Amino acid sequence: QQQVKQSPQSLIVQKGGISIINCAYENTAFDYFPWYQQFPGKGPALLIAIRPDVSEKKEGRFTISFNKSAKQFSLHIMDSQPGDSATYFCAAGNNDMRFGAGTRLTVKP
Amino acid sequence: NAGVTQTPKFQVLKTGQSMTLQCAQDMNHEYMSWYRQDPGMGLRLIHYSVGAGITDQGEVPNGYNVSRSTTEDFPLRLLSAAPSQTSVYFCASSYEGLGYTFGSGTRLTVV
Numbered sequence: 001q002q003q004v005k006q007s008p009q010s011l012i013v014q015k016g017g018i019s020i021i022n023c024a025y026e027n028t029a030f031d032y033f034p035w036y037q038q039f040p041g042k043g044p045a046l047l048i049a050i051r052p053d054v055s056e057k058k059e060g061r062f063t064i065s066f067n068k069s070a071k072q073f074s075l076h077i078m079d080s081q082p083g084d085s086a087t088y089f090c091a092a093g094n095n096d097m098r099f100g101a102g103t104r105l106t107v108k109p
Numbered sequence: 110n111a112g113v114t115q116t117p118k119f120q121v122l123k124t125g126q127s128m129t130l131q132c133a134q135d136m137n138h139e140y141m142s143w144y145r146q147d148p149g150m151g152l153r154l155i156h157y158s159v160g161a162g163i164t165d166q167g168e169v170p171n172g173y174n175v176s177r178s179t180t181e182d183f184p185l186r187l188l189s190a191a192p193s194q195t196s197v198y199f200c201a202s203s204y205e206g207l208g209y210t211f212g213s214g215t216r217l218t219v220v
Contacts, residue, residue, distance in 0.1 A: 043211030095206035101151040
């Protein structure tokens with residue numbers, strides 16, 4: 001059973017729009033919550049991450065919102081661009097990261 | 110600075126054959142992990158290590174062995190390959206088990 005559940009599976013957004021991807025986790029011992037971006041044929045690359053003592057973290061156009069009581073966190077991509085088209089993975093864990101199933105984002109020009 | 114290097118990039122095995130996927134990192138990271146990536150299932154943790162001489166099982170360890178004799182290297186061994194092990198394998202390393210740096214992957218096909 002998957003310890004990290006991610007939705008939606010795929011997402012299509014117009015250029016300039018906001019992309020929102022959601023994740024839920026089960027293990028309350030998890031203390032690190034990163035998001036990764038993966039382009040075809042490449043390995044995942046760390047995008048942004050948050051610790052559970054913070055409710056929001058912003059880096060440029062990317063924001064993580066974290067709800068500890070609901071055991072949920074989300075990635076918001078503001079002003080989405082065609083270059084953001086990729087697969088996004090959330091993850092959660094301590095030393096051993098468990099990943100969600102991924103969201104394929106397409107940003108239409 | 111090469112980061113995380115995986116070899117080979119592609120491999121075809123026959124059922125029952127054994128092989129070792131190599132992984133090396135030059136960032137002096139203590140933490141290293143192996144993942145497999147299958148369509149619609151994201152990345153699943155096979156084995157991980159928090160330092161030389163220490164390894165532990167992840168979500169899907171069956172059919173795989175690992176060892177960590179040095180900080181730099183973390184090879185993954187397939188003991189007797191099965192078609193269900195056809196996948197893309199990623200090695201990753203991290204400082205303190207936080208933001209992992211991934212290699213470029215090994216695409217393995219078992220026929």
